[in-house]
Amino acid sequence: MSAYVDQFPAEARIVRAAFWSSFIALGVGGLLGLVQVLHRTDVVRFMSGADYYTVLTLHGVLLAITFTIFFLVGIFTWAITTSLDRGLENLRFTWLWYGLMSVGTVLAAIPILAGFVGSVDMSASVLFTFYAPMQAHPLFYLGLTIFVVGTWLAGADWFRTWLVWKREHPDERIPLPTFMVLTTMLFWYLSSLGVALSILLFLLPWSLGIWEQVNALLTRTLFWYFGHAVVYFWLMPAYMMWYLMLPKISGGKLFSDPLARVVFVLFLILSTPTGIHHQYLDPGIAEGFKFIVMTNTFFLLLPSLLTAFTVVASMEHGARQRGGTGYFGWLKALPWRDPIFTGMALAGLMFAAAGFSGMINAGMNINYLVHNTFWVVGHFHLTVGTAVALTFMAASYWFIPQVTGKRLWNKSVALWQVLLWFVGMTFMSNAMHRAGLLGVPRRTAEPQYAGFEFEAGLGSVAELDAQIALGGTLLFVSVVLFLANVVMTAVGDRIDDLPDNEYADTLSGADDAPLVLDNLKLWTAIAVVLVILAYTLPLLSIIDRGGVFGPGGGAFPMVAESLRLVVVAAVDAGVIG
Amino acid sequence: MNIHTYEKLWLAAAMVLIVGFIATITYGSVGVGVAMIDDSEATLDPNDLGEDERFAEPRVEHVGDNEYEAYVVARQFIFQPNPIEVPAGSTVTFYVTSADVIHSFSIVGTNANTMVIPGEVATMTVEIDEPGEYGILCNEYCGAGHHDMEGLLIVHPEDEFDLEGEE
Amino acid sequence: MTELEREIGHDEYDPIGTLALIAVYSAILVVMWLFMYFVEFLGNDLTVVGVIG
Ligand code: HEM
Ligand SMILES: [Cu+2]
Ligand SMILES: [Cu+2]
Numbered sequence: 001m002s003a004y005v006d007q008f009p010a011e012a013r014i015v016r017a018a019f020w021s022s023f024i025a026l027g028v029g030g031l032l033g034l035v036q037v038l039h040r041t042d043v044v045r046f047m048s049g050a051d052y053y054t055v056l057t058l059h060g061v062l063l064a065i066t067f068t069i070f071f072l073v074g075i076f077t078w079a080i081t082t083s084l085d086r087g088l089e090n091l092r093f094t095w096l097w098y099g100l101m102s103v104g105t106v107l108a109a110i111p112i113l114a115g116f117v118g119s120v121d122m123s124a125s126v127l128f129t130f131y132a133p134m135q136a137h138p139l140f141y142l143g144l145t146i147f148v149v150g151t152w153l154a155g156a157d158w159f160r161t162w163l164v165w166k167r168e169h170p171d172e173r174i175p176l177p178t179f180m181v182l183t184t185m186l187f188w189y190l191s192s193l194g195v196a197l198s199i200l201l202f203l204l205p206w207s208l209g210i211w212e213q214v215n216a217l218l219t220r221t222l223f224w225y226f227g228h229a230v231v232y233f234w235l236m237p238a239y240m241m242w243y244l245m246l247p248k249i250s251g252g253k254l255f256s257d258p259l260a261r262v263v264f265v266l267f268l269i270l271s272t273p274t275g276i277h278h279q280y281l282d283p284g285i286a287e288g289f290k291f292i293v294m295t296n297t298f299f300l301l302l303p304s305l306l307t308a309f310t311v312v313a314s315m316e317h318g319a320r321q322r323g324g325t326g327y328f329g330w331l332k333a334l335p336w337r338d339p340i341f342t343g344m345a346l347a348g349l350m351f352a353a354a355g356f357s358g359m360i361n362a363g364m365n366i367n368y369l370v371h372n373t374f375w376v377v378g379h380f381h382l383t384v385g386t387a388v389a390l391t392f393m394a395a396s397y398w399f400i401p402q403v404t405g406k407r408l409w410n411k412s413v414a415l416w417q418v419l420l421w422f423v424g425m426t427f428m429s430n431a432m433h434r435a436g437l438l439g440v441p442r443r444t445a446e447p448q449y450a451g452f453e454f455e456a457g458l459g460s461v462a463e464l465d466a467q468i469a470l471g472g473t474l475l476f477v478s479v480v481l482f483l484a485n486v487v488m489t490a491v492g493d494r495i496d497d498l499p500d501n502e503y504a505d506t507l508s509g510a511d512d513a514p515l516v517l518d519n520l521k522l523w524t525a526i527a528v529v530l531v532i533l534a535y536t537l538p539l540l541s542i543i544d545r546g547g548v549f550g551p552g553g554g555a556f557p558m559v560a561e562s563l564r565l566v567v568v569a570a571v572d573a574g575v576i577g
Numbered sequence: 578m579n580i581h582t583y584e585k586l587w588l589a590a591a592m593v594l595i596v597g598f599i600a601t602i603t604y605g606s607v608g609v610g611v612a613m614i615d616d617s618e619a620t621l622d623p624n625d626l627g628e629d630e631r632f633a634e635p636r637v638e639h640v641g642d643n644e645y646e647a648y649v650v651a652r653q654f655i656f657q658p659n660p661i662e663v664p665a666g667s668t669v670t671f672y673v674t675s676a677d678v679i680h681s682f683s684i685v686g687t688n689a690n691t692m693v694i695p696g697e698v699a700t701m702t703v704e705i706d707e708p709g710e711y712g713i714l715c716n717e718y719c720g721a722g723h724h725d726m727e728g729l730l731i732v733h734p735e736d737e738f739d740l741e742g743e744e
Numbered sequence: 745m746t747e748l749e750r751e752i753g754h755d756e757y758d759p760i761g762t763l764a765l766i767a768v769y770s771a772i773l774v775v776m777w778l779f780m781y782f783v784e785f786l787g788n789d790l791t792v793v794g795v796i797g
Contacts (some may be wrong), residue, residue, distance in 0.1 A: 452712025
């Protein structure tokens with residue numbers, strides 16, 4: 001045994017490249033996050049309201065897509081090679097998919113950034129959901145497509161490696177980390193197909209002027225067909241870290257390998273036929289469909305609730321082996337001074353809180369209360385913004401030394417960093433949830449209105465704004481500390497007493513898991529059938545009502561909006577004055 | 578596969594939770610009568626709102642005893658009509674459509690909240706008991722002026738309410 | 745990496761602490777759910793009801 005970089009030097013390079021791409025997105029995205037909190041709360045405003053949406057588009061794309069997915073292709077590559085104990089088949093192919101993902105990101109970023117420059121007739125301030133008939137520059141859609149194709153090829157790369165391994169090990173169980181990667185990629189293929197169809201059949205040709213109009217509800221539904229499953233694409237790598245890393249760092253073993261497999265299978269079959277829960281308040285979709293989707297969604301809680309048990313039980317196993325006792329006393333025996341452990345444990349804790357707000361979001365009719373309010377932003381900064389992001393940052397403190405062969409620059413800075421994230425997010429997310437209940441909208445540059453005020457039962461809007469601004473600032477400082485730490489680590493000297501590249505052992509191992517769990521074809525088939533059942537009727541009904549290209553309406557390019565507004569204002573002033 | 582007794586317990590409890598959540602929502606729908614925005618209205622061409630008898634002239638209409646219908650158009654970056662005026666003690670159905678991109682029609686601090694999608698008509702019926710004023714806002718990003726998109730719902734005391742063109 | 749005081753095997757380990765934590769968590773969930781549904785939501789103004797007439 002030795003460190004990853006010694007076992008797989010060529011693969012370590014690709015993992016490093018993916019991590020750096022991810023971290024750049026985190027740095028820029030974090031800075032934009034700070035700009036947003038300060039602008040919304042009116043603490044510091046240095047740009048126009050119109051530019052805010054360009055910032056928000058970039059924040060959403062960079063953090064939800066670039067940061068998360070680049071990081072996960074890094075750890076998936078690690079998981080495949082480590083658990084199969086073999087390198088990738090063809091590194092040229094590996095660099096090809098990494099290249100496609102990078103090119104895609106840059107292509108999509110160009111029109112977004114151009115949105116800041118009034119004189120360039122190009123923009124993509126459509127937010128990361130790009131709902132038609134708002135229209136972005138074709139490059140934006142093209143970039144996203146190329147990026148997604150890159151991830152598809154990455155999946156092919158891992159499947160291929162596994163198939164070769166399988167030929168050589170016909171009677172072995174799929175190692176757990178590989179199993180996790182393969183099931184995750186299967187539902188990623190299934191779900192990203194929706195957004196790919198939406199872009200390739202409708203949005204891209206429409207932005208090029210080939211189609212005159214598109215069906216707003218249809219493209220929106222295709223987006224959410226993908227849009228809910230993508231949250232599991234972010235989350236599964238975090239779960240993977242909790243199953244594979246946390247038990248070991250806690251000094252214990254994974255409580256149950258079979259249940260971990262069950263969880264990933266459940267995500268494969270259930271994560272896609274739920275997307276319509278983002279459309280509870282959409283006209284044009286019957287209440288019955290909404291109810292069915294809600295049922296699926298609530299059952300999708302099951303794998304997460306199971307994960308909570310298995311992961312906490314694995315930590316407890318470690319704590320008891322380290323001498324912990326009692327009903328709750330064992331918690332004190334956990335390695336709280338280790339930033340890797342503490343980061344992941346706090347991420348898990350915040351995910352438990354997110355579970356609560358997620359249940360509210362999932363409730364079909366209670367959704368009236370929270371839909372598109374700031375509550376939702378509070379919710380997903382706990383999920384993707386903490387359960388995922390903080391787990392990734394904490395995991396980096398283990399991975400960066402493994403893939404660079406260098407010692408972590410400063411462990412106590414790392415510990416402060418994860419704590420600061422936790423405190424900052426507590427302030428920001430809690431206040432966002434509360435503001436949402438007052439009706440404060442999300443995706444709004446300046447939520448201060450001329451004709452009315454938000455009525456706070458407890459506290460005041462000013463108090464909530466202060467907490468949001470404070471929380472956002474702490475989070476930004478945390479991002480800076482994280483980046484400083486990984487950069488300083490990377491520029492350090494090579495050492496040769498690194499810990500071995502290992503992951504957690506199991507208490508109940510793979511031989512305990514029924515063979516059928518490894519039958520990926522079966523689970524994929526079930527997943528496809530469920531998707532067909534859940535989506536055929538709603539899609540047919542939408543098309544039947546409005547037609548494939550919609551009942552009419554034009555395109556609304558988000559081109560140089562700020563400039564246009566200025567011109568309109570000037571004309572108005574001239575006419576009136 | 579052997580699952581620890583405690584984990585089986587938790588599995589059972591989790592199922593109870595899930596079923597309980599679904600039961601609560603069902604109670605809300607069936608017991609309380611909370612209705613979802615649905616597909617009850619036919620689609621229409623957002624470019625032809627001028628020819629639609631409801632939306633050509635966005636307004637409030639008196640359709641029954643205490644029943645009113647409000648035909649509302651959301652467009653970059655206004656709601657029409659504005660303000661929307663109704664009497665207290667009435668049942669109001671909002672028909673909301675968009676003339677351009679996706680918006681929302683959300684009555685601030687209440688449960689009345691719907692997406693507004695071009696080509697579709699959202700319908701939403703609410704009972705309004707007390708006089709007062711509510712803000713209306715758009716909570717779906719709809720372009721550079723999205724944050725300026727607001728309106729007002731004025732609920733008049735029953736005896737002070739007169740709808741234009743009515744005796 | 746960590747010093748273990750003892751080795752606990754599969755058959756001798758009962759995650760009672762996990763069970764306790766998770767029981768507390770479910771209790772919180774249930775209380776918050778009921779509060780949010782019946783107080784915050786159903787107690788709120790202008791709930792959308794079925795089309796009348
Ligand atoms: C420095 C830390 C961060 C701060 C201060 C921050 C702040 C914000 C704020 C204020 C908004 C809402 C803007 C609005 O609705 O008007 C927002 C949206 C969002 N944030 Fe963050 N955020 C941070 C980190 C993250 C992270 C780590 C992620 C994900 C990995 C993330 C993902 C998102 C997404 C997906 C949106 C929604 C964009 C949209 O509505 O289109 N954020 N963020
Ligand atoms: Cu979802
Ligand atoms: Cu808007």
